[in-house]
Amino acid sequence: MLRAVLCLFAVSALFFSSCSKEAVELDVDVMVWHWMTDRQDAFEKLAKDYFTKTGVKVIFETYAPSDVYKNKISAAATANLLPEIFNPMANKKEIASYINAGFVADITDDMNKDNWKDVFFQRALENLSFEENNEWGVKSGIYGVPIDVSSMLIYYNKDLFRQAGLDPEITPKTWGEFVAFAKKLKANDIQPFVSGFGENWIIGAFAQSYQWELFGKEGILSTIDGVIPYTDARWVKIFNLFKELKDNNLLATGVVTMINKDAERGFATGKFAMAFNGSWGVNVYNSMNPNLNYGVFYLPILPEAQHPMRFFGGEGSAFYVNSKSPNKQKAIDFLKWFTSEEQQSFLSKATSNIPANKNASSDLPPILKIFAESIANTFGQLQKIEDWQVVNVLNTSLQSVIIGEKTPQKAAKDVQDEKARQMKNKKATA
Amino acid sequence: MDFPKLKRSISATITHFILIIVSLSCVFPVFWMVSSSLKTQEEVFSKMSLLPSTWNWSNYVTAFVKADFGQYFLNSVFYTVVGVFFVIFISTLAAYAFARLEFFGKSFFFYLLIATLLIPIPGVFVPLFLLLKNLSLLDTRTGLLLCYISNGLAFAIFLLKGFFDELPKEVEEAALIDGCSRFGIYYRIALPLAKPAIATLVIMNALTIWNEFLLALVVLQDKAKMPIQRGLMVFQGTFVTDYPLLMAGLTIATIPIVIVYLYMQKHIIKGIAAGALKG
Incomplete structure (x- = not known):
C-alpha cells in the first residue's frame, strides 16, 4: 500500500509540476505559422537577417502536414489566437469567410505604396485579390502576399x-x-x-x-x-x-x-x-x-x-496578415522585405522554387525558367x-x-x- | 503408417507455415524501415534492394541532431509515464465503481462515456482548443496531458468494467466479512486480479501517447514542450520527403516503445496465468 501511495504521490508531483509552468509568453514581434517544413532553414536564416537589420524579431513555426496546419489555423481563428502571419490553406470561398470574419488584413494600401505590388507576377497577386462585386461580398482589394509561384x-x-x-x-x-x-x-x-x-x-x-x-x-x-x-x-x-x-x-x-x-x-x-x-x-x-x-x-x-x-498555377505559397494583431504593420513591413528581390532570390535558390518577385527570376535554372515564363498564361481570376x-x-x-x-x-x-x-x-x- | 501422428504433423506444419508468413508480414515493414534508414535518398528510389549497398550509419547521427530528438525524447517520456499512470489510476477506480457500486444514473453515465469513443479527435480540435484557452491551459504540458488522459479513459473504463464484472462476488463478500473496506477490496483484490487487463491498457495507452502527434501540434506552440513525433516532421517536406533520415528517425523513435512492449508482454502472460485462477 505504501509503495502505491508513494508512486501516486511521485507521478502526481510530476503532473502538478507541469501545471505550474504557465504558457510562456514568447518574446516575439512577428509570429509566422507555416507548413513548409523543407523551407524552415531558409526562413530562419531570413528571419535572423531581418532581426539584425531592423531589431524586429520574427519566428517561423512549422506545423505539418498541411491537414494538421489547417486544423491549427481554424482552431486558433475560433479562439482568436491567430499569429501575425499565417495561411488558412483554403479555397477562395473559405478565404472570403476568414476576411469577412475580420481575421485577414486588407493590404491594398500597403501594396500600392512604393509600388510593392508591381514586383510580383500579376497572376500570383490576382489569385490573392478579390474583385469588385465578387459573390462572397468581400471588399475588393489585395489580401495575400505571394511567396512563390508555380x-x-x-x-x-x-x-x-x-x-x-x-x-x-x-x-x-x-x-x-x-x-x-x-x-x-x-x-x-x-x-x-x-x-x-x-x-x-x-x-x-x-x-x-x-x-x-x-x-x-x-x-x-x-x-x-x-x-x-x-x-x-x-x-x-x-x-x-x-x-x-x-x-x-x-x-x-x-x-x-x-x-x-x-x-x-x-x-x-x-x-x-x-x-x-x-x-x-x-x-x-x-x-x-x-x-x-x-x-x-x-x-x-x-x-x-x-x-x-x-x-x-499562379501563386504557389502565400501569406496573410492577421488584421487583429497589434503588430500588424510590423508583419506587413516584414513581408515587404521578405518579398524583395534579394530575399526572393535567396529563397528561390535555397528551395528550387520560382520566386513570386518576377525581378528575382532572371537567374533561374533553365527548366524553372520555362515554368516562370508560363506563369503569365496560368488560369485567370474568376469572380x-x-x-x-x-x-x-x-x-x-x-x-x-x-x-x-x-x-x-x-x-x-x-x-x-x-x-x-x-x-x-x-x-x-x- | 501412424495416420493420427501424420495428420498432427501435417497440421502442425501448415500452422507453422501460416504463422511464419504472418510473422514475416509483420516484421518486414520494420526490416524495411531499418534497411531504408541506412540507404541514400537516391538508392531508396532507384534500387529496390533489401539491403543498402553502403551502410550509412551517419544517417542516425544526422537524424538525431536534425530532429532535436534529445529535447523531444524527455518530453515524450514525461507525457507517456504521467499520462498512462493517470489513465490507469482513474479508469480502475471508475470501472470498479461502475461494476460494483450502485448510484443514480449509473448506466446513463457509463453509456455516455462509451459514446465518446465514437468522436474522432480531429472533430473536436476547435472546441478543445477553445476549452483549453478558457482554462488558460493552451501551450501547457498540463493541457496536453489532460487531453491524453481524457482520450484514453473511455476505452480503459469500458475494458476494465467488463473485467471487474467477471470477478466472483464471493471473494469480495469474504473480504467484507473479514473487515476489509470497499477501497481495500478494490486495492487488494480487484486490482491484482485485473493485472492482465491493466497490462494491456498500459501498452495500448503508452503506444497511443508515444505516437500521438496531432493533438500536440494543435495544443502546443512552444517547441520545447513538443513530443518526439514532432521531430520526425522535419524530414517530411511539402513536396520532398527525406526517406533515409525519416526512417532513421522512426527507428530511433520506435526503440523505446518496443522495449516497453517487450517488457510488458511478459507481464501480460503472467497476468493471464494469474487471471486464470481468479474463478
Missing part, C-alpha cells in the same frame, strides 16, 4: 525519348503530335504518360487547361452560371481526350488510383516518359534522382480551339467558382472515362445532371 506543365525524359527514336529537343506542340509521340514511345515498350490522376485536383487541373482553351474565361463563367451545359460538344471533346489516351494505352497502368507522389517516383526512376506535374517537381526529381535527364514542355494545344491555352459537388462529379467522371466505366457522353451528362441538381438546390434555398 504552374503545371509536362515533364519528359530525354533519354527515353532518344530510346524511342524521338529527338529529345523536339517536343509535341499539338494534341495530335502528343498522341503520336506517346504512341511511338508505347511501340518501344515505354509507358508514355503518368500523372497523379488519383488525386482529383490533378486530373481536374489537366482538364481545366482544355476548358480554358475551348471555352475561354467568358465561356467558363457561362458554364458556372448554367448558361452553357456540360453536355456541350466542347466538354464531350475534353472527355474524349482522356478516352483517346485510354484507348491507345498511353496512360500509366493504374493512373486513376495513382497519387502524385507515386507518379513522381515513377517518372524520376525512368518508368514513364512524360509526366504532368507542377514546377515543384524540379525539386522532387532532383532529390529522387539527381542524374535524371529531363525537359519540360507546355500542354499540347487543340488546333481547333479558339482561346489561348492556360495552365493550372465565382463552380460548386464543389459539380467539380467532384466532373473529376470522378474523368477518372471513369479512363477506366472505361463511362463514355464521354455519359460523363458529360452526369456532370450536367449534378449541375442541374445544384442549381435547383440553390434556387430552393434562395
